[in-house]
Amino acid sequence: MxxxxxxxxxxxxxxxxxxxxxxxxxxxxxxxxxxxxxxxxxxxxxxxxxxxxxxxxxxxxxxxxxxxxxxxxxxxxxxxxxxxxxxxxxxxxxxxxxxxxxxxxxxxxxxxxxxVVGAGRSERDFLFLSIGTGIAGAIIVGGTPYGGSAGWGGEIGHIPVLPEGERCACGQIGCLETYASAASVARRYAERTSRTASTRPPASREVTPATAEDVVSLAMTGDRDAAAVWDEALEALSLALASYTLLLDPSSIVLGGGLSEAGPALFDPLAERLQEKLTWRTAPPLRPAAxxxxxxxxxxxxxxxxxxxxxxxxxxxxxxxxxxxxxx
Ligand SMILES: [Zn+2]
Structure with a gap:
């Protein structure tokens, strides 16, 4: 048995x-x-x-x-x-x-x-960031997830990244999640294209993609609206991850959740922007969840x-x- x-x-x-x-x-x-x-x-x-x-x-x-x-x-x-x-x-x-x-x-x-058994198994201090419908993190310190004084630790999705930005569902202004979650990427592309579509002749209007994955693919193939939305998502993510890195000095950042499956379209530009922001120190490597x-x-x-x-x-x-x- x-x-x-x-x-x-x-x-x-x-x-x-x-x-x-x-x-x-x-x-x-x-x-x-x-x-x-x-x-x-x-x-x-x-x-x-x-x-x-x-x-x-x-x-x-x-x-x-x-x-x-x-x-x-x-x-x-x-x-x-x-x-x-x-x-x-x-x-x-x-x-x-x-x-x-x-x-x-x-x-x-x-x-x-x-x-314990995945992408961070040889590390003691790293961030596990889940980018899905929402964005949340697990702060791993000394091999243990850190929950904070009352259990609210790791709410990276609600770090304000844009002071004059959009209102988040949580009530705050300019939260990371408002720009970079899968749901927000899809929503912001739909909002943007419905505005630009009304200025184009009807024949050029396209069907709005339903998912963030579609937006990322469109951005890679040169769709300007998709590229703009994805650019804002990457900018928001790199700002939040720069703050996290400066505070906690992780040995790596492990990205999980549905949007992490975007692969190089996410990891490459995000790593580059994170390093650009951290002018005086080396950025931690970004790694896919296992x-x-x-x-x-x-x-x-x-x-x-x-x-x-x-x-x-x-x-x-x-x-x-x-x-x-x-x-x-
Ligand atoms: Zn929020």
């Missing part, structure tokens, strides 16, 4: 779960929708059901449970999440199983996995193993066994 934990990564739209052994073997992985529209109590119930169902597929009871959740969170409670709506949910509420449970912040948990969309779930497994009392979980894990069967 293999010792395993149940690991769950709860996002605003989907939950990724799995059974992971103490040696890092992913025995099973699965994915379910997060029933956010049915209210926070139903989301907690759905998490409980998912954990129960995963554990039922295991060989005997799990040693522990780890759950990565969004918002403000401690190891013992999910305090607040704007996108789910829950408030002060104790960790024990998330499972009916009589085993130790540990919670973690979603991005910091992904950063933990990148730190664990992709599994980072949160694997980090949750590490939390479950910590809760179960395993010393130094992940130390012996090999990256090749961490690639679970593709989550359906």
């Amino acid at each position: 293999k010792t395993y934990v149940v690991a769950l990564d709860v996002g605003g739209t989907a939950m990724k779960g799995g059974l992971v052994t103490s040696s890092g073997e992913v025995l099973l992985s699965d994915r379910r929708a997060t029933p956010r529209s049915e209210g926070p109590a139903r989301v907690v119930e759905a998490i409980r059901e998912f954990i129960d169902d995963l554990a039922a597929a295991g060989d005997g009871p799990p040693a522990g449970v780890g759950v990565a959740v969004p918002g403000l969170v401690t190891a013992d409670a999910a305090l607040y999440a704007a996108n789910i709506g829950w408030k002060d949910v104790p960790a024990a509420e998330f499972t009916t199983l009589d085993v130790p449970v540990r919670l973690g912040h979603d991005v910091r948990t992904g950063g933990l996995a990148e730190s 664990l992709g969309t599994s980072a949160g779930m694997l980090g949750a497994a590490l939390l479950g193993l910590q809760a179960a009392g395993f010393p130094d979980p992940g130390a012996t894990w090999k990256l090749d066994v961490l690639r679970p069967a593709p989550v359906p």
